[in-house]
Amino acid sequence: MNRLLFVVALLCPVFVWPVSVSPAFASAEEAGAPPAGPRPAVSEIVTADPTRERMFPGVIEAAHETNLAFQTIGRIASLDAAPGDLVDAGQVLATLDRVSLQEDVASAEAALSSARAAADFAEQSYSRARALADRDIATKADVEKAEANRNATAAQVKAAEADLTSAREALSYGSLSAPEAGVVLDTPVEQGTVVSAGTTVVTLADLKGREAVIDVPSEFLALLAPDAAFRLSGHEGADDPVMARLRLIEPVADDTLRGRRLRLAIDDDQDRFRIGSLVSATYAAVGDEIITLPQSAITGGPDQPTVWRVTGPARTVNAIPVTLGSAIGDRIEVMAGVSVGDEIIVKGANSLEEGQSVGERAQ
Template sequence: MIRLLALALATLPATAHSASPACGGDPAAGRPVVSETVSADPTRKRVFAGVVAATHSTDLAFQTIGRVARIEVDPGDRVAGGDVLATLDRVSLQEDVASARAALSAALAEAAFARQSFERVNTLAERGIAPRAQLEEAEAARDATQAQAEAAQADLARARDALGHGTLVAPNDGIVLSTEVEEGTVVAAGTPILTLADLKGREAVIDVPTEFLQVLPQDAQFEVVVHAEFANPRKARLRLVEPVIGDNIRTRRLRLTITEGDSDFRIGSLVSATLARLDLPVMTLPATALTGTETDPAVWRVLPPDRRVERVGIKTGRRLADRIEITEGLSVGDEIVTKGAACLRDGLAVGPRVAP
C-alpha cells in the first residue's frame, strides 16, 4: 500500500501539467477560445429591453369634493372625447345645493329685516328721538347681514358648480391606462381618478448604463422591435434623458419617440431597442479580453489563415459598462480573443471561432 501511494504521488505533477485543467482542450488541436470581431459600433451588442408608453397621458380628476358613485371604464378601454368616465354621488351634491339655497334665503331675510330696522332708526334719529349710538348699531347690522347674504349667494353658486362638475368626461379620444380610486371613495378636488393616454404618439422607455451616455449623441436614432413578434424594426428618436437616476444608480432612463409605425405598438408591450447608427468612430472590447498590466495593456489577435495568435499592445480609453474603449493598436475587422486569453502564448494555434 505504501509503495502504491508513493508511486501515485510521484506521477501526480506530470499528470496535472499535461491536463491543464484551467485551460482545457488539446493545444495540438487548437486551443478553444471565445473571440470577437472588432467593430466601430460600441453598442453592437447592446440591446436594451423596454416598454411602450404613450407620448402624452393625462391624470383626470373631479373639480370638486365628493363621493365616487361610479367608475364607468376599466384599464385598457378605448374612449371617445365626451364619454362619461366617472360620476360623483349626485344625491349628496343636490343636498348641498338645497342647503345652500336655504342658507341664502335666511341670509336675505335677515338682510331685509336689518335694512328696514336701519331705515326706522334713521327716521327717528332725524327727528331727534333715537340716539346716535342706536343709529350706528343699526347701520352695522345692516352692513353685516348684507355681507352674509352675499356670502350665501357665493356658496349657492359653488354648490351648483359642484353639481355640474360631478361628472368626469373624456377631454379627447384615448385609452384608459389605470384607475386610481374605487367606487365609494370620498375624494377632494384634484385627486387623480384615472389616467388617460392619447391615441396618437408612442414612445419606448428603456434603462441604460450610465456609461452608455458617453457615446450617445443628442440626436441618437434607435431601432425598436416588439418582443415575441415577427415584426420589422421601427425607427425611434431619443426625446429625453430623464435627469433623475433610477433605482439602480448605474442606470439612466431614456424615452425614445417612435417616429414610424407607432400605431403598430400597443401600450405596455415589451420591446428591444438598439442604437441604429453604425458609424460612430469608437471601438470597444469586453474587459475580459485585456491582458498585461494597467500601464501596458494588450490583447491577443487571431491571424488568418492558420489561426495563430499574436500579442498586441493597445491603448485604452473610457470604460463603458462591461466594455473598454480601444483608442490605439487595433483596426476594425480584427478578431480578438475575449475569453481564454490567460492560456495563450505567441504563435499558439486556436480552434474555430466561438462567438460570445
C-alpha cells in the same frame, strides 16, 4: 597511542573530489531543457457591430397620459370605464351622486334667502336709527350699532351668494368626461367611493402617440447622442423593426437596477404596437464605427494603454498602443489603435512578451 590513531582513521572515510567532468555529462547540461511551445491565450476578433450587447427589453407606453379627477367632493354614483376601453372625446366616464349635490344647492339657496332677509331687516333698522337720531331721539351709538349690523349682514349675503355659486358649479362638475379620444389605462377607485377634489378617478392615454420605455446601464449613456436611434422589435419577431428616437433620459437613477430609464419616441407606424406590448430595443449607432474590447485586454497602465495583437502565420504578438474612450460595463471603447478584423488577446495579456507565439484561436 599508535593503535588509537589507527582506529580513528578507520572511522573517518576519505573523500576524493573529481577535478574534471566527463564529456557525456557536460553535453547533456549544455543542451538544456527542450524549448517551450506556443503560450495559451484567449483572443477576440475586433468588430464594429453597434448592436453588440446593446439590446434591451422594454414596454410600449402612451406618449401622453392624463389623470382625470372631479373638481368637487362627492360619492361616485357610476363608473362607466374599465382598463382597456376605447373612449371618444366628450364621453362621460363617471358621475357623482347628484342627489347630495342638489341638496347642497338647495341648502345654499336657503342660506342665501336667510342672509338677504337679515340684510333687509338690518337696512331698515339702520334707516330708523338715522331718522330717530335726526330728531334727537336715538343716540349716536345706536346709529353706529345699526350701521355695523347692516354692513355685517350685507357681507353675509355676499358669502351666501358665493356658496350658492360654488354649489351650482359642483352640481355641473358631477359628470367626468373624456377631454379627447383615448384608451383607459387605470381606474384606481370604485363605484360608491367618496372622493375629494383632485383624486384621480380615471387614467386616460392619448391615442396619438406611442413611446417605448427601456432601462439601460448608466455606463451606456456615454455612447448615446441626443437623438440616438433605436430599432424596436416585437417579441414575436414576425414584423420589420420600427425606428424610434431618444426623447428623454429620466434624471433619477433606478436604485434597484442601478441604471437609467430612457423614453423612445416612435417615428412612424405608431399603431404597430399596442400600449403594454413588450418589445426589444436595439441601439442603431450611425456615423463612426464603435469598437469595444474587454477591459482585461488592456495592459500598460492608464498613461500608456496597450493591447497585444496577433500577427503572421507564426501567431506572434506585438504590443499596440491604443486610445481609450468610455467604459461600457466590463468593456471599454477603443477610439484608435486597432481596426476591424484585428485579433486581440483578451485573456492572459499580462503574461505575454513581445514577439512571443500564442496557440491557435479556438473557433
